[in-house]
Amino acid sequence: MAGHIYLGSNLKMYKTARQTQDYLLNLSMSIGDLSRRDLTVFIIPSFTSLDRARRTIHKGDILLGAQNMHWEDEGQFTGEISPLMLEDLGVEVVEIGHSERRHVMGETDAAVNRKTLSALAHGFICLLCVGETAEQKALGLSDETLRTQLKTGLWGVPTDSLDRLWIAYEPVWAIGVGGTPASEDYADGKHAVIKHCLSEMYGSVAGRVPVLYGGSVNRGNCDALAAMPHIDGLFIGRAAWDANAFNEIIRAVLPVFQRKQGMVK
Numbered sequence: 001m002a003g004h005i006y007l008g009s010n011l012k013m014y015k016t017a018r019q020t021q022d023y024l025l026n027l028s029m030s031i032g033d034l035s036r037r038d039l040t041v042f043i044i045p046s047f048t049s050l051d052r053a054r055r056t057i058h059k060g061d062i063l064l065g066a067q068n069m070h071w072e073d074e075g076q077f078t079g080e081i082s083p084l085m086l087e088d089l090g091v092e093v094v095e096i097g098h099s100e101r102r103h104v105m106g107e108t109d110a111a112v113n114r115k116t117l118s119a120l121a122h123g124f125i126c127l128l129c130v131g132e133t134a135e136q137k138a139l140g141l142s143d144e145t146l147r148t149q150l151k152t153g154l155w156g157v158p159t160d161s162l163d164r165l166w167i168a169y170e171p172v173w174a175i176g177v178g179g180t181p182a183s184e185d186y187a188d189g190k191h192a193v194i195k196h197c198l199s200e201m202y203g204s205v206a207g208r209v210p211v212l213y214g215g216s217v218n219r220g221n222c223d224a225l226a227a228m229p230h231i232d233g234l235f236i237g238r239a240a241w242d243a244n245a246f247n248e249i250i251r252a253v254l255p256v257f258q259r260k261q262g263m264v265k
């Protein structure tokens with residue numbers, strides 16, 4: 001949604017249920033005074049923390065997400081988690097196609113597409129992650145990679161579910177320990193490519209789809225990223241896993257986003 005700010009964190013395979021609960025209590029207290037009219041904060045903990053997390057946070061305060069989902073409602077898929085199980089836990093957002101799923105766990109564009117279709121059909125907000133590898137970047141294939149991931153990932157996604165679609169641009173070379181954050185200009189350029197591709201696919205309604213940047217966001221680079229015209233939010237890993245540190249980032253970038261989006265002069 002234009003004129004709205006999205007800030008969230010994927011906790012990856014960190015924090016037990018108890019640690020997630022402490023983190024969420026601390027975070028919701030620290031940001032309790034911030035109006036949610038123009039701001040969505042979301043946290044994506046491990047599957048085993050979801051139930052505790054749901055009982056810890058209020059709906060509308062912090063949105064609760066899952067890191068992955070199988071596309072089938074049920075079946076002989078040992079170790080997988082179905083959309084019905086996530087619905088049952090009160091999950092609101094499902095993250096699909098994170099770089100670690102694609103590049104460490106071998107998830108294909110076709111699987112990402114089935115998951116995206118299923119997540120949207122079940123009424124979740126789908127946070128679809130795209131991003132090029134260092135090799136694709138070196139070969140000058142970044143834009144082609146992003147366009148391919150979008151066109152295959154969103155194959156068959158109807159226009160009327162676009163208001164529940166969020167995109168995260170997360171260059172693989174920028175993510176995690178050893179990652180190099182993308183410069184704000186580079187990231188903004190790729191957000192523009194993503195937005196252009198979405199508008200080719202869906203026309204002007206694609207303007208409703210927020211595009212978030214992720215990959216080594218930290219207190220040092222968050223303001224510059226937030227100021228860029230095509231960046232609608234930040235999707236943060238390590239730098240947000242301490243509630244106080246995330247609170248600091250949220251308070252630093254909020255006025256930057258608000259000024260850019262004309263919410264305040």
Ligand code: PGA
Nearest residue numbers: 175176215216236237238
């Ligand atoms: P990072 O993780 O901020 O620790 O680089 C980002 C992500 O994987 O979403």
